[in-house]
Amino acid sequence: MFGRSKTTNDKLADEAHEAREGAKNRPTPRRRDQEAARKRPLVVTDRKQARSVDREKRREAMTRTRQAMLTGDDAGLPPRDKGPVRRFIRNHVDARRNLAEFMLPVMVIVLALSFLRTSAILLAVTVLTYGILLTAVLDTFLMWRGLKKRLVEKFGEEAASTRGNGMYAAMRAFQLRRSRMPRVQVARGEYPG
Structure with a gap:
C-alpha cells in the first residue's frame, strides 16, 4: 500500500538472476515473518x-x-547406570558367581517345602532360609570389599566412596543373571581390567 510497486525493470532484474551453486537463491525472510512462524501459545488449546x-x-x-x-x-x-565407575561395578559383579543370585530359586523350593506341615521339614525350611540369607549377605559383603579395593586402584578414593555404589553392586548381585538390566556384557570369569 505505502511501498512502491515493482516496475518492469525490477521484475526483469529479479528474473535475470540465475541460480548459483552454493548461493541462497532466495530473498532473506523478514524478521516479523520469522517471528510469527515461531510463535506458539503458552497454554495449548488442544489438550x-x-x-x-x-x-x-x-x-x-x-x-x-x-x-x-x-x-x-x-x-x-x-x-x-551411567559412567565408567558404574560400568566397572556391573562388569565385576557379572563376571563373578554370586551366592545371592541363587537365593530366589532356593526360596521357591523353600516355599514349596513350607506347605508340608511336619515339624522336621519346617525346622529344615527355617534353617535353610536363614542359612542361605546369611551366606548371601556375607558373600555380597566380601564381594563389595574386593570390588572397593579395585575401584580405588582404578578410579581413586572418591569413586569408591561415592554414595550408592555399594548398594548398586549388592542389588545387581541379588538379581538373577538373565534378568539384570543393563544386560550382562561380560562372560563369567572375565573381570574388568
Missing part, C-alpha cells in the same frame, strides 16, 4: 492433541532407554 504428542515423546524416550539397556550404550542409559 487432547498435546497429550498424544507428549505420550509419543515419552514412548520414544523409553524405547531409546530400553535399547541402551539391552546394548549397554552409555549415552542412553538412565543416570543411575
Whole structure:
C-alpha cells in the first residue's frame, strides 16, 4: 500500500538472476515473518492433541532407554547406570558367581517345602532360609570389599566412596543373571581390567 510497486525493470532484474551453486537463491525472510512462524501459545488449546504428542515423546524416550539397556550404550542409559565407575561395578559383579543370585530359586523350593506341615521339614525350611540369607549377605559383603579395593586402584578414593555404589553392586548381585538390566556384557570369569 505505502511501498512502491515493482516496475518492469525490477521484475526483469529479479528474473535475470540465475541460480548459483552454493548461493541462497532466495530473498532473506523478514524478521516479523520469522517471528510469527515461531510463535506458539503458552497454554495449548488442544489438550487432547498435546497429550498424544507428549505420550509419543515419552514412548520414544523409553524405547531409546530400553535399547541402551539391552546394548549397554552409555549415552542412553538412565543416570543411575551411567559412567565408567558404574560400568566397572556391573562388569565385576557379572563376571563373578554370586551366592545371592541363587537365593530366589532356593526360596521357591523353600516355599514349596513350607506347605508340608511336619515339624522336621519346617525346622529344615527355617534353617535353610536363614542359612542361605546369611551366606548371601556375607558373600555380597566380601564381594563389595574386593570390588572397593579395585575401584580405588582404578578410579581413586572418591569413586569408591561415592554414595550408592555399594548398594548398586549388592542389588545387581541379588538379581538373577538373565534378568539384570543393563544386560550382562561380560562372560563369567572375565573381570574388568
